[in-house]
Amino acid sequence: MTQLAVEFEISDGELRLVYRPRDDTSWVRDRFERGEGLLVKGTFHLTQQDLVEEPADAATSGADNDEIPWVNDDRLVFAVAIADGEYFRFKPEVLGFETPVLLHRDSRPDWKWFSAERKVSVLGIIESLGLERIVIGGPEPDAIPTTEYERLISQFPTPHELRRYVQARVSTVVRQYTEPAIDAEAMLNAYVDRRTTATAPDLEAPFRRFDVAKYALALQRLQAMLANEAGTSEAQWQLEIVEIILLLNPRYIKAFTEVRLWDADDATWRRIDILLVDASGNVDVIEIKKPMGKPIMLPARYRDHHLPMRDLIGAMGQVTHYLRHLNRWGPTGDSYLTHLLGPQLPAGFKIRIINPTGIVITGRSNALSDAQRREFEVLRRDSKGVVDIVTYDDLLARLQVVLDQLRGGPAVSAAPESPPTQ
Numbered sequence: 001m002t003q004l005a006v007e008f009e010i011s012d013g014e015l016r017l018v019y020r021p022r023d024d025t026s027w028v029r030d031r032f033e034r035g036e037g038l039l040v041k042g043t044f045h046l047t048q049q050d051l052v053e054e055p056a057d058a059a060t061s062g063a064d065n066d067e068i069p070w071v072n073d074d075r076l077v078f079a080v081a082i083a084d085g086e087y088f089r090f091k092p093e094v095l096g097f098e099t100p101v102l103l104h105r106d107s108r109p110d111w112k113w114f115s116a117e118r119k120v121s122v123l124g125i126i127e128s129l130g131l132e133r134i135v136i137g138g139p140e141p142d143a144i145p146t147t148e149y150e151r152l153i154s155q156f157p158t159p160h161e162l163r164r165y166v167q168a169r170v171s172t173v174v175r176q177y178t179e180p181a182i183d184a185e186a187m188l189n190a191y192v193d194r195r196t197t198a199t200a201p202d203l204e205a206p207f208r209r210f211d212v213a214k215y216a217l218a219l220q221r222l223q224a225m226l227a228n229e230a231g232t233s234e235a236q237w238q239l240e241i242v243e244i245i246l247l248l249n250p251r252y253i254k255a256f257t258e259v260r261l262w263d264a265d266d267a268t269w270r271r272i273d274i275l276l277v278d279a280s281g282n283v284d285v286i287e288i289k290k291p292m293g294k295p296i297m298l299p300a301r302y303r304d305h306h307l308p309m310r311d312l313i314g315a316m317g318q319v320t321h322y323l324r325h326l327n328r329w330g331p332t333g334d335s336y337l338t339h340l341l342g343p344q345l346p347a348g349f350k351i352r353i354i355n356p357t358g359i360v361i362t363g364r365s366n367a368l369s370d371a372q373r374r375e376f377e378v379l380r381r382d383s384k385g386v387v388d389i390v391t392y393d394d395l396l397a398r399l400q401v402v403l404d405q406l407r408g409g410p411a412v413s414a415a416p417e418s419p420p421t422q
Helices: 026-033 122-127 146-154 159-174 184-195 205-227 234-248 310-344 370-383 392-408
Strands: 006-011 014-019 038-040 044-046 051-053 076-084 087-090 101-104 134-136 252-263 268-278 283-288 297-302 305-308 358-361 387-390
Touching: 014 038, 014 044, 014 087, 026 038, 044 076, 076 101, 122 134, 159 184, 205 234, 205 392, 234 252, 234 268, 234 283, 234 358, 234 392, 252 310, 268 310, 283 310, 297 370, 305 310, 305 370, 310 358, 310 387, 370 387
Parallel strands: 101 134, 283 358, 358 387
Antiparallel strands: 006 014, 014 076, 038 044, 051 076, 076 087, 087 101, 252 268, 268 283, 297 305
16 A cells, blocks of 8 residues: 555654655755755654654664664654643644644544645644634634534645636636636636535524524514503604614614704705614614504405505605605705714714615504405505505514524525425
């Protein structure tokens, strides 16, 4: 069986590198006698002081005690890491940098763990990221799991991939002036996709328990409010509902109540009940009405159609007027609102009035007939993009769906190849 040029073994509390030169070991002896080091795989900086093993039948070149004993063997053994608790700690001078590198003692590395193609040091690349230390395997909180480290090694760029990358970069420039027959960028992406496995990091995992508690509390609170509408004032109702809206729409970072708005038609100031600001500084308007137990659509028909309740029509009209005044306000409104609301927003944050939309929260939809629901959906879709109509039953359903999904696991997962069998 062909022996590898570089292998690792554990002996006397050390991780040792076994090196078998392509020719005999005499040229290594010559380097050491000249006071030169040995660079193996572009990664390990070895010296005479790291040499630890010499067979019993070593042949010396003389009786002088200063001379190095050499062996009639094809291998050299160097101590590259020392036992440190559950880990081996690499000698900094062996790796060529001072950042501590710890390898768990249960690991069974081969040379590919440390050296990539074209004699590139994998640990050197990781060290260049500015880590305080590099830990591979074991229980340390900052350790890279062994399986993940092996996956990283298996996906390290090959010479073929590097050639593909260079070809793709050249293609990016060439395609500005002509159309090559080969799509180098597509070929690179296809090759990388075949070699790598994408995994969702599941960033929400540490917070999922808290998110479940948060949305469960919001759902319970909304249910309690709907069960006791009369016991809550209109102002308090609006404040609590808008918090639920912010919870369900993370793009909004702030809600402001009683915001002054310039009415150019009547040359006077109006007040928006609630103005929403998103993370980009864009504003939207929300109108919140207590449901008062009323359905969103009238039960009686007018010319074979169910019409919306008067409260809904009034709320939609109010929001539409606010949107019209905001759009007419333009850059002057941007400056005014930025100056007015800026102290309660992040430093340097700017308000922008760019095609704002409205949200109306009102009424119940749980008791609608099929005909009423169909008419309501027609109204809702016709007005979408200007005014989004949301019923309290919609809010209940959205909170429940979010809760069910959070309890079900990660938010990102791969779709199955085919439907499950029945």
